[in-house]
Amino acid sequence: MTSRSLRRSAVVLTLASTTLTTGLLAGTASAAPQAAASKVDFTLTILHANDLESALLPITGTDGGTYGGADRFVELVQQQQAAAVTGKPGAGQAGKRGVLTISAGDNFLPGAQLAASGTDAAQPVLDATAFTAAGFDVSILGNHDFDQNPDYLARWLEDIGSGTTVVSGNLGFAAEPALLAQVQDGTIVSTHVEKVKGERIGIIGLTTPELPRLTSSRGVTVDPALARIANAQAAAYAAAGVDKVVLVSHLQDIDNEVALAGQLRGVDVIVGGGGHELLADAGDPLVPNGVTPAGTYPLTPTDADGKVVPVVTTAATYTYVGRLVVNFDAKGVVTSVDDAASRPIPVAAQGPDAVAPDAAVNAQVVEPVQEYVSSLAEQVVATSEVPLNGLRNDVRGRETNLGDLVADSLLAAGRREAAAAGVTPPVVAIQNGGGIRNASVLPAGPLSALDTYTVLPFANFVAVAPAMPVSQFLAGVERGLTPDGGFAQVAGYRVTYRAAQPVGSRIVDLTLDDGTKLVTNGVPTGALSTISVATNDFTLRGGDGYPFDGVAFSVLPVTYQQALQTYLTVDLGGRVTAADYPVGGEGRIRAV
Structure with a gap:
């Protein structure tokens, strides 16, 4: 795997380059060098998506087939959530298994499909309806989440309810009353520990320092010291006995997450967003849209201590659900990534990964959006x-x-x-x-x-x-x-x-x-x-x-x-x- 050049200079100028490693975590339950003799104690499946961007309707592919759509996406996520913790564990996996579902930001995007929700705050934001149905445990904020201004973001946050924790470690909301209210009621938090099957997983959330220049974030402040923030939070989690840490970030290009990894200590996995990159291995089924993989799944840079940190992201607009399966020992050390089980799963209507639409999301979201968009097209x-x-x-x-x-x-x-x-x-x-x-x-x-x-x-x-x-x-x-x-x-x-x-x-x-x-x-x-x-x-x-x-x-x-x-x-x-x-x-x- 080769790393592409870093394109977002505002982020990467302050980050040292890092060496990428191939194969250190690859292979079914292959052991990382730092924990070669450790026994697997817990297997965590991370289901992840990013840059959903209000692409609620299905897409016709280059082969004439159908893929994407919020209804199929939700059905696929729900199926994978159940499969991660039922049935016989895969080879090399622990008997104790859990699942964590993550969004890496840009959960909606202005345009015709978002406009279908209307401007009346009493009406539900249809993107929020689909998001809630998918059962995301954790989300962070991307630049497009502010495009309608902070007040609309607050409306979306109210509509997703209490099932998702929004983690933001480097944004400040004191000057935005609607978002400050979301901080005060616990919807937006600066740090968060997610409990999964009795295991505690520390979440770090970071948004691009370029936020004010990319969107209408108004009075939201941004701390650009990404590595300092992440390392401080990881150290605080370790001091509190939280031995598993997942960094979720929206840095506009997965190479920025790779570069950041080389500055970190105490982070086990990075889930990135904002770049729309497809990471996949040879032979992985793909949606028929002509997009070629930008790298392997996962990428495997090393951190400041020389430890391999799996880095993942998925392509945008409801087209894939990423599935990363990570094995930990009893001390919370990553022993391996289950390469056979880890890959991007296409949201497809045909082929080996075909999934039927979720009936409720189809009726509550897809059908009204399609009706609205069709009226605009006419x-x-x-x-x-x-x-x-x-x-x-x-x-x-x-x-x-x-x-x-x-x-x-x-x-x-x-x-x-x-x-x-x-x-x-x-x-x-x-x-x-x-x-x-x-x-x-x-x-x-x-x-x-x-x-x-x-x-x-x-x-x-x-x-x-x-x-x-x-x-x-x-x-x-x-x-x-x-x-x-x-x-x-x-x-x-x-x-x-x-x-x-x-x-x-x-x-x-x-x-x-x-x-x-x-x-x-x-x-x-x-x-x-x-x-x-x-x-x-x-x-x-x-x-x-x-x-x-x-x-x-x-x-x-x-x-x-x-x-x-x-x-x-x-x-x-x-x-x-x-x-x-x-x-x-x-x-x-x-x-x-």
């Missing part, structure tokens, strides 16, 4: 003469015509709502490419209301900074020329730039649509001192690394999805023309 809001490019790598690296369309809709919404908000109408607009999520090319032809949700699923609101210093705006433009989730799709200006130059010296020329030149030959002209900028509130809060912290802005009562739908129906009269939105965009952003 609601045509516009017709496009041209394919609209929302491919992930394109909207995050260059101008596209869909990016132009979205940026234009922000500018139009800002101008439409400016008077009511008492702000100067915006002159320019910026949309971070990472907020455009359809990851596909919408074909020429009808555009539905469902398409607008697919393109812009988050609960981001249009916002206007009416008097942003031009120097700060130009710094934002510079940041938006980096090919990643913060790459800017733009409206109201044209910019030429040198991609090879570092941030801060990329802009060659920048001209507003009215002809005003803000930069010429790399030099700011000083033509304006301030400028009114429309974007989304996530970006104005510094999301995706935009240097807008501290700028005054007003949030308008329009989500960016609503802005797009209104722009299509009202401003464009239901017609997207090839002249206005040509393939490749109209040349607003040009590398020279």
